[in-house]
Amino acid sequence: MTITAKNANEQLVLDFFKVLSSGDLEALRAFFHDTSVWQPKVKEIAGAGEHVGMAIIDLFLAPVRGMFEQGDPKIHVTHLFSDGPTVGVESYSVGKTMDGKVYENDYAWVFTVSNGKIDRMHEYMDSHYTAKLFGME
Numbered sequence: 001m002t003i004t005a006k007n008a009n010e011q012l013v014l015d016f017f018k019v020l021s022s023g024d025l026e027a028l029r030a031f032f033h034d035t036s037v038w039q040p041k042v043k044e045i046a047g048a049g050e051h052v053g054m055a056i057i058d059l060f061l062a063p064v065r066g067m068f069e070q071g072d073p074k075i076h077v078t079h080l081f082s083d084g085p086t087v088g089v090e091s092y093s094v095g096k097t098m099d100g101k102v103y104e105n106d107y108a109w110v111f112t113v114s115n116g117k118i119d120r121m122h123e124y125m126d127s128h129y130t131a132k133l134f135g136m137e
Helices: 008-022 025-031 055-065 127-133
Strands: 032-040 074-083 086-096 102-114 117-125
Touching: 008 025, 008 074, 008 086, 008 102, 008 117, 025 032, 025 055, 032 055, 102 127, 117 127
Parallel strands: 032 117
Antiparallel strands: 074 086, 086 102, 102 117
16 A cells, blocks of 8 residues: 655655665665654553654664664555645564564654654554563563
8 A cells, every 4th residue: 555645744754764674774864853752652561651852863763773673664654644734654664673573553643843854753552562672672
């Protein structure tokens, strides 16, 4: 299924997922500014809390991506909708962990964007599955 953006904010989010799926962390910097916030809506597991500015990449995404084989996981957007600066996404992610386990998880995302950057994003996923797969429980 091919998802097509209906406006610039939706296109920004689709472009973000394309770069995120590539594993190119340096290219991801262009999507954030110093006060951008990525907040996984999870509790009591690695990655919980708010990640701000370039710490999103350096202290959050780099360690997470290091748990997967190069270029994984891949994110596939299945639904995309927006209202002004708010963009909602449903997606799933697949990949292999460094120890060869298959990762498959469903996600929902809520983005707030302005001036061609991500201001805030909330990430919802099956955190129990993730914690169990990576031995964090």
